[in-house]
Amino acid sequence: MAWIQIRLNSTDKKAEKISDYLQEIGAVSVTFVDSQDTPIFEPLPGETRLWGNTDIIALFDAKTDMKQIVNLLKNEGHFSVDSAYKIEQIEDKDWEREWMDNFHPMQFGKRLWICPSWREIPDKNAVNVLLDPGLAFGTGTHPTTALCLEWLDSLDLAGKTVIDFGCGSGILAIAALKLGAKSAVGIDIDPQAITASRNNAEQNGVSERLRLFLSADTPPELKADIVIANILAGPLKELYPVIDSLVKPQGLLGLSGILESQALSVCDTYSQTFFLDPVTEREEWCRITGKLKL
Numbered sequence: 001m002a003w004i005q006i007r008l009n010s011t012d013k014k015a016e017k018i019s020d021y022l023q024e025i026g027a028v029s030v031t032f033v034d035s036q037d038t039p040i041f042e043p044l045p046g047e048t049r050l051w052g053n054t055d056i057i058a059l060f061d062a063k064t065d066m067k068q069i070v071n072l073l074k075n076e077g078h079f080s081v082d083s084a085y086k087i088e089q090i091e092d093k094d095w096e097r098e099w100m101d102n103f104h105p106m107q108f109g110k111r112l113w114i115c116p117s118w119r120e121i122p123d124k125n126a127v128n129v130l131l132d133p134g135l136a137f138g139t140g141t142h143p144t145t146a147l148c149l150e151w152l153d154s155l156d157l158a159g160k161t162v163i164d165f166g167c168g169s170g171i172l173a174i175a176a177l178k179l180g181a182k183s184a185v186g187i188d189i190d191p192q193a194i195t196a197s198r199n200n201a202e203q204n205g206v207s208e209r210l211r212l213f214l215s216a217d218t219p220p221e222l223k224a225d226i227v228i229a230n231i232l233a234g235p236l237k238e239l240y241p242v243i244d245s246l247v248k249p250q251g252l253l254g255l256s257g258i259l260e261s262q263a264l265s266v267c268d269t270y271s272q273t274f275f276l277d278p279v280t281e282r283e284e285w286c287r288i289t290g291k292l293k294l
C-alpha cells in the first residue's frame, strides 16, 4: 500500500498546533523530527530556517488531494504562501521505519507506560501497554490521548467495567484493563479501529476481557462504571444522550478531544446530568471529567 507524505518545517512552539490541525484534516500519523540533529532532513531548496527546529512529517492516504491539504494549511495560517514543503509518495515499509525511529516508551501518570514492541521496557514493574503505531488513532503522542491515559491511571479501576467510546487503536480500553478493570467495551464507527483494537488487545493479553462493537451494533442495554470518550467537541455534544445512557448510576465520565475554547459549551451540555470536576488543560486541549448525579 502506498501513502503520501508531506513534510514541512516549523518553530517548536507552533509544531503541536500544526500537528493537531493535520490530524483534524485527515493525517493518519504525524511525526516530529528535530531538524537540527538529522542531516537527512536538510533545509529544502528555498527554505530559510530562522529558528532551526522541527520538521513535521504527516502521512495521508494515497488518494488524498494534497493540493487541498496545502491550501487548508495556508488558509489556516499554518504556513505562508512561499513556505517550502515537500510532498512524496512512500511505501508502507518506509513509513514504518520512520515511525520506529521516532516512537519511544512514554509514561502517563504514576503507573502506566505505553511502549512500542521493538523498544526495551523501561520499568518492568510498571503497568506496560505494548502498542505499535498503526492506522487507527491512539498512540499516546496526542495530548488528548495523554489526558485520558493520565485520568485512567489516577483511578482505582479494580473490578470496574469501562466503555471506551471512539476506541481508535483501543489504547484507552487496553490501558484500563491493564490497570485492573474487570472488563471493557470498545466502540467505534470505523471498522479499521475495531480491527486495530482487537489486534492490540491480543498483543497485550487482554482480548478475553475486551468486547468490541461498531457503533451501529452496540447492545441497547450497555452500561459501565466508567465511560471515556476522546472524540471531538461537536460529536460529544451530539452524542450526549447516547454517552449519558452508557454510564451506570454514580458512574464516572471522562471526555477529551475538546479545545479550550469549546470546553464551556461541552460542560453546559454534560452538567445537566453530571457533577463535573474542574477542567484539565494541555496544549489547547481539555479533559472534562465528572460523576453521574443519579
Ligand SMILES: C[S@@+](CC[C@H](N)C(=O)[O-])C[C@H]1O[C@@H](n2cnc3c(N)ncnc32)[C@H](O)[C@@H]1O
Pocket: 136, 137, 138, 139, 140, 144, 145, 148, 164, 165, 166, 167, 168, 169, 170, 171, 172, 187, 188, 189, 190, 193, 215, 230, 231, 235, 239, 257
Ligand atoms: C481521536 S480518536 C481517539 C482514539 C483513542 N480512543 C484515543 O484516545 O487515542 C477518535 C475515535 O473516535 C471515532 N469516532 C468518531 N466519531 C464517532 C462516533 N460517532 N461514534 C463512535 N466512534 C466515533 C473515530 O473513528 C476515532 O477512532
